[in-house]
Amino acid sequence: MAEVDGQHKSHGMGLHEEQLTGRTQQIFFSPEESDNFLYPESFEVDLDNKAEFDAGDMEISAINLKIRALMQAGHGHIVVKNPLAKHSLGVGILNRLKLEFEGSLGYFGCGLIDGPNVTVHGRVGWSFAENMMAGVAVVEKNAGSTFGAAIRGGDLVCKGDVGSRTGIDQKGGTVIVGGRSGAFSGFMMQRGRMIILGDAGINLGDSMYDGTIYVGGKIESLGVDAVPGEISDLEADWIERKLSAHGLSAPNGVKSLQKIVAGKKLWNYDNLEPTEKKIVL
């Protein structure tokens, strides 16, 4: 019964627009595969064990190796000072970790992460947290284009403005933008949620397959097959709680947010696995 209630609840929130029937989409872990719960070479860390270092004169690979070495030594809270907008910092972290950057990051920061809680006390360049699987990543200032490209899970937050193509190819998780988001935000979005508290640029949600976008400000224009939807009370409650968790709020209340979903006129992928397709064909 609890399962049925949960299903109704998730449908009420606009989740599961698409019926998931594929094998790989439904079962990620099973108790029999307990060895798979942890990534190889992930580390046992103590979140109260803090370490910090100055990255100002370090090369990119040396900085990433230093983070890894500190995790290996059991540090669960790492502060990187003076990152100086260098590229590809904090990437590929598959660990519980509290990671702080005291400054700005360049391109491809914190890509391919699964699990850490990241805070950037500055701006990030293009493609921050690309392919993020889980965890929380918060940017205190602005972000460049393709913010959260292809993320699959977790919360990705930018408290300032973001460039174009935010959440391109988003496959899950939640992207939150405190300010404006540029052109083609939500382009080819497949699942997950995006909350833009400011304005959205041209072609919002262009060619989105699924997922939901909420916008607090003006929408310059909608993209192909992106259509308005209605926010349910359940969704409004969820958005309220999600925003407050990150110290944000909708300027005119969550009920005033505009909801954008896929019209599905262009929807051209089905729920079948390749092998199942062969059988059908």
Place this chain on the structure above:
Amino acid sequence: MCGIAGLIHRDGSADIGGEMTSMLQALKHRGPDSSGFALYGEPQNDDYMLRFKVAEQEEMAHGFDIHAEVKKRKAIVDERIQSSGASIVEEQDATEYAFRYRVRFSNGDANQDKLKRFADYIEDIEGAEILSMGRALELIKDLGDATRVSDQYHLGTFKGTHAIGHTRMATESDVDIRSAHPYWAYPFSDIAVVHNGQLTNYWGFRRELERRGHRFMSNCDSELIAVYLADRMSDGMKLKDAMELSVSELDGVFTYLVATADSLGMAKDTMAAKPLVLYESDNFIGVASEEVAIRSIFRDEIDTWDPYEGEVMVWQK
């Protein structure tokens, strides 16, 4: 790829040669083929700064006669400057094939038509290309990374108010000086352009602009932007208006910077597919393809942001 950078000091002259070298060197990974600088110094009297070359760097490694040939070409340039009613006040040879002249026109008068005729006369000499001509602008470009070009042309101590620069990864034209950026907006003195992107209606526009009497020195699509802006301004259009028009008329993905005697501008296409990061304070504006370039001259934390799609901005010094 390709990297572009620009800066403008609003509170007077500064070490722009060293600053632009640092910014471009930080962008070396975006394009190591060539580097170029458009530096704006303090104008002196009514003199014009002339930067020109009489051969490509690559040519210097070929043939027994090229060294004598280069001297011969330079002598013809000198002769034609004199016969155009101008005198060479100051002369520096940064390399065997590229030169920096301070030129004074005898009656102090050098209107647009006269400058165009002068430029055409010089460029009529085999191998000669005027890289820039202006009261403040000095345009330097050559093969190699920014540090190499800066050292070669002694730019580290260049003082001025603003600059734009470029690191090039050649994608659609040759690796040579004529295809390197920045481009001078011939025949307009003191206007230069750098660009990152691809223009997809290059040939159509080029043919149209050639019919209107403009000259192209390369097959690089970036040169089109400089010539396009020159053409629109020759019709009386203001720089910012011409830039805004370019965003709708030029097709493709592009971000470009333009500098004039007293201003710096940026334009971004409507797809916003090419990066640009901006830092603005009361006395300084810095723009670059990546923040790491701006941070090469500001180690302390600063607030930066991305201009949006279709955005055009112009700052005065």
